[in-house]
Amino acid sequence: MATNSSPPEPSADKLADRLFHDMIGALELFTVYLGERLGLYRALDRDGPATSAELAGRTGTAERYIREWLEHHAASGLLEVDDPAAGPLARRYRLPAAHVPVLADPDDIRYQAFNGVEIVRAGRWMAPLVEAFRTGDAPPALPWAPEGRAEYNRAVFLNLLGTQWLPAIPDVDQRLRREPPARVADLACGAGWSSIAMAQAYPKVRVDGFDLDPDVIAAASRNAGQAGVSGRVTFAVTDASGPGISGRFDLVTIFEGLHDMSRPVDALRAARGLLAPSGSVLIADELVADVFTAPASDLERYHYGWSVVACLPAAMGDPGTAATGAVMRPATLGRYAREAGFRNVEVLPLQTQTWRFYRLIP
Numbered sequence: 001m002a003t004n005s006s007p008p009e010p011s012a013d014k015l016a017d018r019l020f021h022d023m024i025g026a027l028e029l030f031t032v033y034l035g036e037r038l039g040l041y042r043a044l045d046r047d048g049p050a051t052s053a054e055l056a057g058r059t060g061t062a063e064r065y066i067r068e069w070l071e072h073h074a075a076s077g078l079l080e081v082d083d084p085a086a087g088p089l090a091r092r093y094r095l096p097a098a099h100v101p102v103l104a105d106p107d108d109i110r111y112q113a114f115n116g117v118e119i120v121r122a123g124r125w126m127a128p129l130v131e132a133f134r135t136g137d138a139p140p141a142l143p144w145a146p147e148g149r150a151e152y153n154r155a156v157f158l159n160l161l162g163t164q165w166l167p168a169i170p171d172v173d174q175r176l177r178r179e180p181p182a183r184v185a186d187l188a189c190g191a192g193w194s195s196i197a198m199a200q201a202y203p204k205v206r207v208d209g210f211d212l213d214p215d216v217i218a219a220a221s222r223n224a225g226q227a228g229v230s231g232r233v234t235f236a237v238t239d240a241s242g243p244g245i246s247g248r249f250d251l252v253t254i255f256e257g258l259h260d261m262s263r264p265v266d267a268l269r270a271a272r273g274l275l276a277p278s279g280s281v282l283i284a285d286e287l288v289a290d291v292f293t294a295p296a297s298d299l300e301r302y303h304y305g306w307s308v309v310a311c312l313p314a315a316m317g318d319p320g321t322a323a324t325g326a327v328m329r330p331a332t333l334g335r336y337a338r339e340a341g342f343r344n345v346e347v348l349p350l351q352t353q354t355w356r357f358y359r360l361i362p
């Protein structure tokens with residue numbers, strides 16, 4: 001008989017049922033993609049409940065498509081319908097207030113509609129990834145268009161980085177407030193939201209953001225301009241593991257980027273070389289278990305999922321790759337840091353639902 005700690009007995013029926021439910025979830029994310037891209041959630045939130053014709057009119061879309069989308073969303077509990085028994089064209093649909101932060105408000109830390117964008121973008125890589133599994137190479141880089149990148153970390157950076165995470169590291173927080181103005185290097189900065197958030201929270205600092213991807217750096221520059229911080233935040237297309245960055249920085253950050261780098265040790269060595277006296281290296285990366293376990297938690301399954309379909313493949317083109325993947329355990333990061341010349345790695349008493357924070361001691 002199974003005990004509490006032993007895995008459940010394998011069952012064909014349960015597995016078939018599980019994959020059926022996974023399919024419902026996958027289809028739901030595709031419909032969330034449509035809602036996000038077409039502005040359907042925002043229109044329902046801003047202008048209130050709508051019939052299919054009204055929502056189509058507000059969003060410049062075709063009524064018949066919108067009617068099916070609304071029916072799906074109401075059937076799935078994502079929207080509410082005033083009278084299910086009314087005729088299809090007469091029914092009026094609303095976005096419940098409790099769903100607004102998750103589906104319609106990209107500024108809220110509970111926003112999740114980006115997951116629709118994420119899964120569609122990842123799906124575009126699947127056919128080339130089949131080939132990459134055979135050759136061991138990286139699949140060709142995904143073009144920026146049509147999705148761009150999903151802005152999965154935008155809201156947490158803008159809401160929490162400068163108000164909770166950095167203030168929880170008192171000496172770093174104080175340095176960022178003091179004269180002479182501190183300099184921050186934000187490696188693998190993506191669309192720049194972490195750099196922008198630090199500049200907004202600390203009015204004296206200068207932030208230099210670096211990323212390999214020219215499209216994401218162009219987006220970062222646009223984002224900084226729109227946020228009104230481009231005087232103190234600049235971005236450059238640079239390999240963080242190469243010699244391309246110069247200067248002395250009081251803080252070097254790598255947010256959810258180290259495991260994506262093909263040469264993480266070189267990047268950490270370069271980061272150490274960039275530090276001003278008393279400078280710090282702060283890393284946030286996936287909150288994974290200390291050791292491999294199976295079956296594992298939902299969070300571990302989530303990180304493994306992204307590792308298989310995106311993070312590991314992205315790092316595979318380089319013949320010298322460390323091939324880390326998203327499941328970078330604390331011991332692996334510790335080894336990388338020691339190989340890069342750091343004396344120690346401190347796990348900070350600070351974590352999010354999905355990240356662990358590390359401070360590297362030179």
Ligand SMILES: C[S@@+](CC[C@H](N)C(=O)[O-])C[C@H]1O[C@@H](n2cnc3c(N)ncnc32)[C@H](O)[C@@H]1O
Nearest residue numbers: 153188189190211212213239240255256257261
């Ligand atoms: C998961 S994204 C995180 C982006 C951003 N830090 C954030 O949290 O939104 C990882 C980023 O690492 C960048 N990257 C990977 N290898 C890099 C390298 N060697 N140098 C600079 N950036 C790199 C990728 O282009 C990508 O933008």
